[in-house]
Amino acid sequence: MHESNIFKDMENDVNSSNIDENTKKKLFANILNLKKQKINLMITGATGCGKSSTINAMFNMDVAKVGIGVDPETMEIKKFELDNLILWDSPGLGDGKEKDIQHSKGIISKLNEIDENGNPLIDLVLIILDGGSRDLGTSYELINSVIIPNLGEKAKDRILIAINQADVAMKGRHWDYENNKPLPKLVKFLEEKVQSVKNRVKEATGVDIEPIYYSAGFKDDDESQRPYNLSKLLYFIVKNTPMKKRLAYVNNTSKDQEMWSDSDEIKDYTAEIQKSFVETIVETSKAGGEIGKEIGDILGMGKTGEAIGRVAGAAVGTVKSVISSVGSFFSSFW
Ligand SMILES: Nc1nc2c(ncn2[C@@H]2O[C@H](COP(=O)(O)OP(=O)(O)OP(=O)(O)O)[C@@H](O)[C@H]2O)c(=O)[nH]1
Ligand SMILES: [Mg+2]
Incomplete structure (x- = not known):
């Protein structure tokens, strides 16, 4: 095919x-x-944090089959099927009390689903935070009260926290637009954000997580999407996927070189x-x-x-x- x-x-x-x-x-x-082998990757986070932008940048979406859940609880979770790679795009919290309850239930029920081998269906949960948002309260609520308590003992291995929109985290200041990377002041700001997210999660749950920051980029009329650290994000995703399942990414990640070229180059x-x-x-x-x-x-x-x-x-x-x-x-x- x-x-x-x-x-x-x-x-x-x-x-x-x-x-x-x-x-x-x-x-x-x-x-x-x-x-x-199938990979099931859940992507969640508050409205507008950049779930769709991230999925579009990272994966070969023009071959995706799209579906939605059938029961009322998971109805708002979108399912993208790319051969052996299945993405679950789920709304986070912060859309009002009623919606939050519905979204929490949907996520909890997905996280407790078991596959045909008796293992949890969801291999990995990617939680996206909006780096430009000053109030991450609902995101902490999502991570600490909804996701981690439903991941069982090995929560640490099945969760990734990624801070998106690095480019506009300081309202667009201290971003090097020409080279598509943060300038030193923004780097410091983003590193502090990483540290504070890490601390908040550790304090609330005892779980040690190493968040990363990136930018999914945005599509302009005259410019193409230019992410930053998307390769770093994929690296963390691949590393946290059980070894024998990893090849499912090979066929299904974006072949567009632009998506992967800019990173912090630490590795x-x-x-x-x-x-x-x-x-x-x-x-x-x-x-x-x-x-x-x-x-x-x-x-x-x-x-x-x-x-x-x-x-x-x-x-x-x-x-x-x-x-x-x-x-x-x-x-x-x-
Ligand atoms: N500057 C900038 N804008 C971004 C980035 N990521 C996403 N955006 C913009 O933020 C807005 C929301 O992005 P989406 O990808 O639709 O966010 P989402 O999480 O899928 O939102 P919902 O599906 O509504 O929950 C869009 O206008 C994107 O272009 C980024 O890294 N940098
Ligand atoms: Mg979306």
């Missing part, structure tokens, strides 16, 4: 390699297992994201078989490596070098 599909690429690469039939069989079984987030996909492939390929370093040549240098090399905005022309670094990364495991 889609132009590129990481699982098809893996199958083709294995098929056209000259490894023995027995090893091929094992690899096919492992690929089949990966193909079955090469694009490279880190790609490495974590490679990790998944290496780990699952090893399962049940004595598969040597040739897996690097087979997948790393094949269509699979190319597909991974395109994720999170690797520049056209550098794809080849990404492939070979992915290849040597594969090989370095043996």
Whole structure:
């Protein structure tokens, strides 16, 4: 159905390699297992915080199938299905008492849903805060009283807090519009915001969370959307997704390079994201078989490596070098 599909690429690469039939069989079984994995990502936050903008910037939305819940409690939760990646876009709090109760119930019921393997349906909850808002009271209420108490023991691993609209957090001041990044005063302001959110959550729930800040950007008539730290956000999302599920992001993240190019550069987030996909492939390929370093040549240098090399905005022309670094990364495991 889609132009590129990481699982098809893996199958083709294995098929056209000259490894023995027995090893091929094992690899096919492992690929089949990966193909079955689904990610369920919940995205929530107050009205206007930037949920839709974030989803549009990050994911390949033109292939999404859109649905809504059927029971009254989850009716306002929008469901976007992108193959194995399922996004749940849920309103947060702050829309009035009646609505808040309804939204809380909807979120709580989603968080308590169990999948066919008996695990919680929702793998990860991304809570978006509006960095420009002075009153985050309803957001704390959402995080501390609705979400964390319904995530069970491992809440810390299934929650991400991201402060959006970094560009207008100080009403547009101290933002370097030309280079699309915060100037030192704004960096300080945003770092303080991160710290205060962290403290508020810790005090109320005892849970340690490392919030990040970013900007989903906005669409102007004459300018395209230009996010900041979107690659960092995806990096945190991928890192917090169970390993064997991660490949579902490969087919479904935006192929638009502009979305990924600007970040704080504390890490090469694009490279880190790609490495974590490679990790998944290496780990699952090893399962049940004595598969040597040739897996690097087979997948790393094949269509699979190319597909991974395109994720999170690797520049056209550098794809080849990404492939070979992915290849040597594969090989370095043996
Ligand atoms: N300057 C700036 N504007 C943003 C950013 N993110 C979102 N916006 C703007 O904020 C407004 C609301 O964004 P949405 O993405 O619709 O927010 P939402 O959370 O989906 O809102 P609801 O679906 O109504 O709850 C829009 O006008 C966006 O263009 C950002 O990072 N920077
Ligand atoms: Mg929206």
